[in-house]
Amino acid sequence: MKLNRIGVFFSFVLCFITTFTNAQDITLRQAYDLMLSKNGNVKASNFEVKEMEEEHKATKGLRLPTVSVSGTYMHLDKDITADLNEQKNTVGGLLGITDPTAVLGDWDFTLQEKNLGFATANVSMPIYAGGKINAANKASEIKLALSETKHKIKEDELTINLINYFFKLKLAQEAVQLRQEVYNVILLHNNQANKFFENGIIPEVETLNAKVALSNANRELLAAKKDVDLATTAVQNLIGVNSISGLNSEFTKPTIVKPLQEFTNDMLSDNEQLKIIEKNHELAKVGVQVENSDYFPKVGVSGKYILWKDNLPLVDTKWFVGVGVEWELFNGFQREHKIKASKYKISQVEELDKQARLNLTTYTEKLYNTMQKELEQYESLNADEALANRLKFMRTRAFEEGTGTSLEVVDATLKLSEIKLHKIKALYEYNVAYGELMVLTGKTAAFLNQN
Structure with missing residues (x-):
């Protein structure tokens, strides 16, 4: 009975330790969510959007009346007589x-005593400004949309960095595991070589080969562990956490999801950089409207109500209202040149759009070709790995039977590890290229859900 209790106790402790150990293991999706909530650059960009939201609300106030209260108390050097x-x-x-x-x-x-004072309530409201108020509101709306798009671009940039850092950590961790396996195999081989030498089966030179290979394997293992530490720090800093103990996401196996043309179409329709250019094109058109508005008169109404007065015998009214009109007929051809400048701005943005589309099309092809290349590499390495496994097995058996050398076993082991490492690198390169392509085409969520 006592043994059962001890067993239950240790099972509970083991379960607790396992839960605690895995508590910090994260998937790529979880790392992405942490980054959006904790990364300082994301927060700063979000505050910029909020700033533009308030600016947009302030611009809407141009349509509303302005109400103010003013007061004056004066002391003259003498009475006015x-x-x-x-x-x-x-x-x-x-x-x-x-x-x-x-x-x-x-x-x-x-007529007027030297001490006097008055207070008024003032109201003014524009009636017509030649379309400038409408244009200002439209421009403010576009600027808000621009800030939101820029925020999304900032998120995309950081997401691409996260995908790179995350899979680089995954690559480093798997490289450590591979280096550890190589070290264990060579250590076992070294021990066997020493025993064979002690029994007079092989010459001492064979043990030297094993020792050199063991030293190299240990050095590469230590270097791989340093790479893990560096990659872990990069991920932690990006997502804003103090520590992570492991990654739950796996590499996506290379495959061509859809044709290049479909990726290109997605890029040209959903890329955020093109949306920025589109919004700037709209803003440039509004700029022309603003400059055209200067050809029209500005009309506004205003009114005052005298709340209080002291020693103002000549002012016997309590309130007054009025309508004001201002029409600038000539300003030295400034309007004409400003309109031309605004139209050049439209042409400039249109040219930027054309070039951006060409650049994005080329970049899409580059990422797609990288995916294809890594797929071909991965499939080729799979075949090579099977051959290398067979070769290692045969070299090891030959050495154990006394017909092979230690150098041949080490060479076969290193060839197999090199192929496995190339496979991991192919997975890394494929996932990074695929992830960036998905993010740039607006398919971030779909990519994250795959991992």
Whole structure:
């Protein structure tokens, strides 16, 4: 009974250790999700999109009235007066008044005391701006879409880097495993060679070959482990985590998913760089509309309401409204040249679009050819691996029977390991090229779900 409890306890501990060990194992999809949530460049790009969202909302406010409150309190050096006593005396003479001051009083009036103040509520609203407000809103909408597309491009760039780093780590880990297998085989062979030498079956020179091969295998194993450490650091930094213990995703076996023309069509219809150019083309057209709007008058309404006043006897009204019109008839041909400049901008973007399509078509073919080449390499290496396995088996048996040399066994072992390593590299190159092609054609999710 006690043994059963101990067994249950150790089973529980083993299960816990296994769960904890695998807790940090991640798939490519999980690494991608972590990168989007933790990578600083992604966060910065996302804040840029939010900034443009607020700018777009602010531009919408151009259609709405502006309401403000203003106030002024002033102190003049002296009162503003009007001395009409000379005119009073003239009037008194005409009326035959001998003492005008006694009859008519003092005609020295204070029009405005030196201390005065007022506060107003102000409203203004554009009615017509020649289409400039509509164009500004359209431009703002395009700029927001541009920022979103640029954010997607930043995500795509980092995703391509992630695919490269992730599979480079996978390559390094499998290389370590392969180097370890080679080391174990050569170690076993070295031990056998030493025993054969001790029993007088083989000369000492055969043991020297085995020892040199063992030293080389150990050196390559240590170097491969360093490659794993470096690749692990690159992945961790990109996805924003402190540690990962393993990868759950496997290499996708090479295959040609669809013809080149279909990949090219996807690239020309879904690539984010082309969408950037398309949005810039729309923005350039809006720029022409903005410049054309300067030919038309600008009309707006405004109004004020006097909330408070102090010592303003001449201002007896409480509010007023008005309509303003401004029409610039001539400005030194500035409008004409600005319109031409805007049209050149459209032509510039159109030429960029043509060249970008040519470049993307060429790059698509390059990635596709890389996939094809690595597929051919992989299939050829599969056949070579079967032959190398057979050769290693025969060399090992010959050595054990005393008809072969240690050097032949080591050579067969290294040839087999070299073929396996080339197979892993072919898988790496294929997956990186395939992943980049899928990301650039807008099929990121489909690629990630395959891994």
